[in-house]
Amino acid sequence: MIKLRHLIWMIVAAAGLALSVSQSFAQQPxxxxxxxxxxxxxxxxLDPEFRKQMVSYRSTEPPGTxxxxxxxxxxxxxxxxxxxxxxxxxxxxxxxxxxxxxxxxRKAEWPDWTPPPEMIARQPYLPRFMAGGPGNPLGxxxxxxxxxxxxxxxxxxxxxxxTAISSGCFRLVNADVIDLYDRIPVGTKVIVKQKPEL
Amino acid sequence: xxxFRGGLLIGLVxxxxxxAAAVTYERYDTRTLKRTLRRGEVLCGVNTGxxxxxxxxxxxxxxxxxxxFCRAVAAAIFDDPTKAKFIPLDTDERFKELQxxxxxxxxxxxxxxxxxxxxxxxxFPAVAYYDGEGFMVPRSRNIDSALxxxxxxxxxxDNTTTRLNLADYFRANNMKYEEIKFDRLDDVVKAYxxxxxxxxxxxxxxxxxLRLNLSKPDDHVILPDIISKEPLAPVVRExxxxxxxxxxxxxYAMINAEELGITSxxxxxxxxxxxxxxxxxxxxxGSYGEDLxxxxxxxxxxxxxxxxxxxxxxxxxxxxxxxxxxRGLNQLWSNGGIQYAPPIR
Numbered sequence: 001m002i003k004l005r006h007l008i009w010m011i012v013a014a015a016g017l018a019l020s021v022s023q024s025f026a027q028q029p030x031x032x033x034x035x036x037x038x039x040x041x042x043x044x045x046l047d048p049e050f051r052k053q054m055v056s057y058r059s060t061e062p063p064g065t066x067x068x069x070x071x072x073x074x075x076x077x078x079x080x081x082x083x084x085x086x087x088x089x090x091x092x093x094x095x096x097x098x099x100x101x102x103x104x105x106r107k108a109e110w111p112d113w114t115p116p117p118e119m120i121a122r123q124p125y126l127p128r129f130m131a132g133g134p135g136n137p138l139g140x141x142x143x144x145x146x147x148x149x150x151x152x153x154x155x156x157x158x159x160x161x162x163t164a165i166s167s168g169c170f171r172l173v174n175a176d177v178i179d180l181y182d183r184i185p186v187g188t189k190v191i192v193k194q195k196p197e198l
Numbered sequence: 199x200x201x202f203r204g205g206l207l208i209g210l211v212x213x214x215x216x217x218a219a220a221v222t223y224e225r226y227d228t229r230t231l232k233r234t235l236r237r238g239e240v241l242c243g244v245n246t247g248x249x250x251x252x253x254x255x256x257x258x259x260x261x262x263x264x265x266x267f268c269r270a271v272a273a274a275i276f277d278d279p280t281k282a283k284f285i286p287l288d289t290d291e292r293f294k295e296l297q298x299x300x301x302x303x304x305x306x307x308x309x310x311x312x313x314x315x316x317x318x319x320x321x322f323p324a325v326a327y328y329d330g331e332g333f334m335v336p337r338s339r340n341i342d343s344a345l346x347x348x349x350x351x352x353x354x355x356d357n358t359t360t361r362l363n364l365a366d367y368f369r370a371n372n373m374k375y376e377e378i379k380f381d382r383l384d385d386v387v388k389a390y391x392x393x394x395x396x397x398x399x400x401x402x403x404x405x406x407x408l409r410l411n412l413s414k415p416d417d418h419v420i421l422p423d424i425i426s427k428e429p430l431a432p433v434v435r436e437x438x439x440x441x442x443x444x445x446x447x448x449x450y451a452m453i454n455a456e457e458l459g460i461t462s463x464x465x466x467x468x469x470x471x472x473x474x475x476x477x478x479x480x481x482x483x484g485s486y487g488e489d490l491x492x493x494x495x496x497x498x499x500x501x502x503x504x505x506x507x508x509x510x511x512x513x514x515x516x517x518x519x520x521x522x523x524x525r526g527l528n529q530l531w532s533n534g535g536i537q538y539a540p541p542i543r
Contacts, residue, residue, distance in 0.1 A: 054421070083422055
């Protein structure tokens with residue numbers, strides 16, 4: 001009985017997620033300006049706000065949990081005793097923002113990029129496949145979120161940190177994504193928080 | 199003779215009655231809002247000059263977190279944030295001048311403590327900014343926790359609670375330190391800047407402000423740990439509950455606005471919202487403003503003219519300012535901090 005109820009809830013939740021994602025995609029936002037092939041300049045100086053730093057952050061989540069605040073453009077890695085390691089991120093543009101709870105299901109170094117069909121439909125100039133490397137928009141590392149098309153990844157456009165431009169992924173500068181990648185295992189819990197709607 | 203004594207008695211009774219009335223009037227003054235309305239402006243006691251909190255420019259225009267809070271009260275009452283007059287007050291005169299009605303509100307980085315409420319007949323309606331003692335260290339030390347400060351040489355101002363808190367913290371954590379103390383804050387800063395010590399302790403908000411004046415500000419980091427409680431709050435006179443409630447709920451309206459995602463930029467959209475908690479805050483449902491002695495749109499006025507809590511924080515002391523103080527404890531309770539406002543309902 002309990003299992004059946006679980007199953008029903010999961011179906012409802014999945015339907016809800018599918019609905020919200022399809023609604024988001026229906027909005028047809030402007031071109032996000034992905035630049036596959038562009039090799040980023042090294043040592044781009046981020047705004048102080050978006051540089052990696054230890055901050056005060058109280059949470060009932062266990063150390064090792066990732067909390068993403070899309071409104072703030074910050075990713076927090078909970079450290080315990082009221083502290084978190086904070087990274088600056090780029091987030092999804094309007095219509096490509098979502099919230100929820102997922103786990104890291106896979107990690108990859110210098111990942112290959114296969115833009116999903118929805119993205120190709122919106123941005124036909126994108127390559128169908130691109131091998132991993134410095135010009136790859138996924139950057140130096142990727143951490144895959146659940147079974148979704150979303151990832152936490154690096155970037156070849158460090159100047160986009162602090163902006164809302166992606167298709168729903170979270171991007172960090174390569175140095176930061178490498179640092180984060182080395183700190184978290186597969187299975188890490190990721191909580192994505194969205195600004196409230198009016 | 200009889201008539202003289204009778205007259206004296208009546209005179210004494212009258213004199214006593216007048217004196218009693220005067221004392222009652224002074225002690226139980228509940229007319230701050232009325233006086234403010236008649237005057238047409240809120241009188242705000244502020245710091246004489248503290249970057250990020252309250253500071254005048256060359257033309258006498260005030261800016262800062264404490265200044266904006268006073269403007270928010272003016273916006274709630276008059277729908278006009280410029281109806282606030284700023285009166286700079288020194289540390290030792292601030293509470294007395296509030297009691298003497300020279301100001302309606304003290305919005306002057308004052309720490310809320312028990313003895314201040316009991317000894318001065320004053321009331322601190324709500325915490326506007328959670329400050330506390332922190333540490334600054336050279337970036338080259340590569341430290342990111344106060345618990346890694348064992349064996350440090352620490353610069354601190356003498357005759358302050360800062361120095362006492364420092365001693366308590368190191369003793370509680372079984373750590374040793376060498377203390378280098380000075381009477382004047384300037385000397386503490388200079389000693390740290392010239393490398394006579396490898397750690398500087400003071401209230402965190404002050405550390406961020408002082409860092410700007412170091413010879414190489416970028417070479418120094420402020421640790422996230424806060425080791426003492428310095429809750430900074432506006433102050434009003436006791437026993438004028440109507441006024442106290444206006445000041446208290448002005449702050450809570452700003453915090454609730456941030457939590458609900460209402461900003462100075464989307465306030466018009468918020469006024470059309472059908473979400474019940476948004477409607478109660480902006481006044482499209484209920485009579486919360488009238489119950490305060492103000493208008494329905496009191497909170498919408500605050501948000502439109504001054505902004506929500508986060509906007510005021512960022513503009514004055516946060517990411518949009520020179521200070522770049524992370525939100526820390528002053529982040530919303532739902533986002534890693536402890537700023538929490540009771541609901542408007």
